[in-house]
Amino acid sequence: MPSKSRKAESDILATVHESVKGLHKVGLVDKATMREFDAMCLTPVTPMAPEEIRALREREQVSQPVFASYLNVRKDAVSKWERGEKRPDGPSLKLLNLVKAKGLQAIA
Amino acid sequence: MPSKSRKAESDILATVHESVKGLHKVGLVDKATMREFDAMCLTPVTPMAPEEIRALREREQVSQPVFASYLNVRKDAVSKWERGEKRPDGPSLKLLNLVKAKGLQAIA
DNA sequence: GCCATATGTAGCTCTCAGAGCTATATATAT
DNA sequence: ATATATATAGCTCTGAGAGCTACATATGGC
Numbered sequence: 001m002p003s004k005s006r007k008a009e010s011d012i013l014a015t016v017h018e019s020v021k022g023l024h025k026v027g028l029v030d031k032a033t034m035r036e037f038d039a040m041c042l043t044p045v046t047p048m049a050p051e052e053i054r055a056l057r058e059r060e061q062v063s064q065p066v067f068a069s070y071l072n073v074r075k076d077a078v079s080k081w082e083r084g085e086k087r088p089d090g091p092s093l094k095l096l097n098l099v100k101a102k103g104l105q106a107i108a
Numbered sequence: 109m110p111s112k113s114r115k116a117e118s119d120i121l122a123t124v125h126e127s128v129k130g131l132h133k134v135g136l137v138d139k140a141t142m143r144e145f146d147a148m149c150l151t152p153v154t155p156m157a158p159e160e161i162r163a164l165r166e167r168e169q170v171s172q173p174v175f176a177s178y179l180n181v182r183k184d185a186v187s188k189w190e191r192g193e194k195r196p197d198g199p200s201l202k203l204l205n206l207v208k209a210k211g212l213q214a215i216a
Numbered sequence: 217g218c219c220a221t222a223t224g225t226a227g228c229t230c231t232c233a234g235a236g237c238t239a240t241a242t243a244t245a246t
Numbered sequence: 247a248t249a250t251a252t253a254t255a256g257c258t259c260t261g262a263g264a265g266c267t268a269c270a271t272a273t274g275g276c
Contacts, residue, residue, distance in 0.1 A: 042216060045180045063252065072153045072202035077234055079253065086233060090263065091200035094180035098215060106214070107206060108150060171223065185263055187224060194262060198234065 045097045050084040053096060057082070060104045070104055071095045153205045158192040161204060165190070168212045178212055179203045 048056075057067045057078070064082075068075040073092060080086040088096060098107055156164070165175045165186070172190075176183040181200060188194040196204060206215055 042177060065252075069150060071199055073198050073233095074235060075253090076236080079255090080234085083254075085255095089233080090181050091179055091203050092198070092233080094203060094215070095199050107202070173223075181262095182264060183224085184265080187226090188263085191225075193226095197262080200262080 043097070043101065045094050048088065048093065048096055048100075050082050053078075053088070054082040056096065056100055060099065062104070067104075070099075070107055151205070151209065153202050155201065156196065156204055156208075158190050161186075161196070162190040164204065164208055168207065170212070178207075178215055 057064070060067070062070075064078045065075040068078045071078075071092065077086065077088075077092075081088050095107060165172070168175070170178075172186040173183040176186045179186075179200060185194065185196075185200075189196050203215060
């Protein structure tokens with residue numbers, strides 16, 4: 001069950017999310033609870049293969065040094081990711097996923 | 109000359125930035141060059157003190173575990189940042205600066 | 217009162233990402 | 247030919263973050 005049911009799932013999630021946002025507006029759900037709910041609906045951060053990282057950077061049409069400055073890492077790190085020498089994880093993987101989903105300007 | 113001239117500077121930067129964006133629209137500056145220019149204008153990532161991190165998280169009204177899940181780090185890391193045991197840098201500092209400038213939803 | 221759950225602190229070890237450096241090769245441009 | 251920018255490649259080192267356990271407070275339910 002690859003992309004199709006996955007999409008159905010996220011459609012359901014989006015709908016539920018909108019509903020809860022409605023409850024928040026009406027005052028039935030406070031801000032903090034809403035935040036917790038948001039966290040449950042956070043886009044999961046998925047690992048990225050070296051080629052995927054390079055393709056992403058090239059999609060954004062920037063050099064390794066420029067890409068690195070956006071992510072606040074050294075250019076060497078980007079080079080190593082793209083050649084599979086190091087695997088980004090944690091916060092750096094989060095940033096890569098952000099760029100993938102929203103583009104470079106989202107983290108400008 | 110702290111905030112005042114700093115603000116004047118960033119006003120100038122913003123104006124120049126808008127101008128170059130105009131040149132881009134007219135086709136005098138291609139997309140790649142524009143991206144390089146953007147990188148020069150990137151909001152600098154500044155170090156954050158422990159109390160500042162805690163204040164930021166409390167502003168967003170989330171617990172350490174929830175905050176951590178947004179940044180894709182473990183809850184222990186957030187706790188250590190806030191108590192000054194570890195200093196976030198690189199990608200994690202970038203994420204904190206993003207939240208500071210744009211709020212949690214910017215990295216959802 | 218009591219019990220459960222969530223939260224934050226504290227201590228520990230370990231791995232490896234990223235920093236920081238130099239050198240080289242290849243474009244691209246002047 | 248000579249810069250300048252880019253990407254690889256090699257190396258070492260520091261420390262962030264992972265991952266764990268245990269404990270102390272809340273907070274809330276019964």
